[in-house]
Amino acid sequence: MLFFHIDVQILAVGLLAFLVLRASGAPLTEAPAVFPSTDTSSEEETESSELLSSSDVWESVLATAKDHQKSFEDEFQNNVEFHLLEDYKISHLPANCPSSNFSKESCLHRLAKGLSFYTSLLKQVEKEYPGSRILSEAKRNTELLLWNIKQKMKKPEEVTSLSSSQEKSLLESLDKADAFQRKMTAHSILRQLYVFMVDGKRALSRRDRRRGRPAKV
Numbered sequence: 581m582l583f584f585h586i587d588v589q590i591l592a593v594g595l596l597a598f599l600v601l602r603a604s605g606a607p608l609t610e611a612p613a614v615f616p617s618t619d620t621s622s623e624e625e626t627e628s629s630e631l632l633s634s635s636d637v638w639e640s641v642l643a644t645a646k647d648h649q650k651s652f653e654d655e656f657q658n659n660v661e662f663h664l665l666e667d668y669k670i671s672h673l674p675a676n677c678p679s680s681n682f683s684k685e686s687c688l689h690r691l692a693k694g695l696s697f698y699t700s701l702l703k704q705v706e707k708e709y710p711g712s713r714i715l716s717e718a719k720r721n722t723e724l725l726l727w728n729i730k731q732k733m734k735k736p737e738e739v740t741s742l743s744s745s746q747e748k749s750l751l752e753s754l755d756k757a758d759a760f761q762r763k764m765t766a767h768s769i770l771r772q773l774y775v776f777m778v779d780g781k782r783a784l785s786r787r788d789r790r791r792g793r794p795a796k797v
Contacts, residue, residue, distance in 0.1 A: 632732055637725050638781050644717045645774040651714055652767055660764075668761070668768040670754065674698070676776060677783040684787060688729050691780045692739040695726040698776065700747045701769045704754045708766040718770055725777065 649662055674694030677687035699722055705715050730736035754765055
């Protein structure tokens with residue numbers, strides 16, 4: 581009984597620490613120390629997947645996406661159409677999880693690797709719009725979603741970020757355009773990040789629905 585009482589206290593302290601981080605908007609890179617990942621059975625993996633595809637973070641992503649479009653329209657006073665951001669997409673953006681022929685682990689790995697790549701790209705957005713509220717929300721959503729995805733992976737350590745030299749080369753390649761192009765590229769990065777996240781949710785939801793279907797006789 582004593583050990584059970586101590587475990588409950590530790591869990592309560594861990595949960596309180598996580599809620600404080602969410603409220604303050606602080607990066608959640610150290611959150612796994614509060615919620616250590618554990619090996620799960622295939623049944624538990626299905627439950628975790630469903631929680632991920634219905635996580636509250638997706639609502640925050642959609643809300644930030646709407647705020648971003650309004651901010652863009654206010655900045656350019658409707659002189660530039662929002663859909664033109666497609667013309668400023670950078671090359672070699674992360675690929676999303678395909679709808680079929682991909683295991684759950686492979687899908688999560690691709691989403692996590694993509695979000696890690698966007699974390700580097702957001703540094704270019706910060707150069708153009710330092711102190712932006714929308715940028716801050718985008719970074720928080722990316723960090724939280726990346727952390728949640730890694731908790732569902734069997735081998736999260738296999739997700740690698742860009743090296744410092746790779747990141748430097750990437751950002752330098754985006755910094756050579758004129759001021760207008762740089763701003764459009766920054767907005768395009770934000771837009772493509774939202775698209776990547778929403779497409780990721782759809783891929784996870786499809787897998788959850790397939791796992792939940794009764795087997796055909």
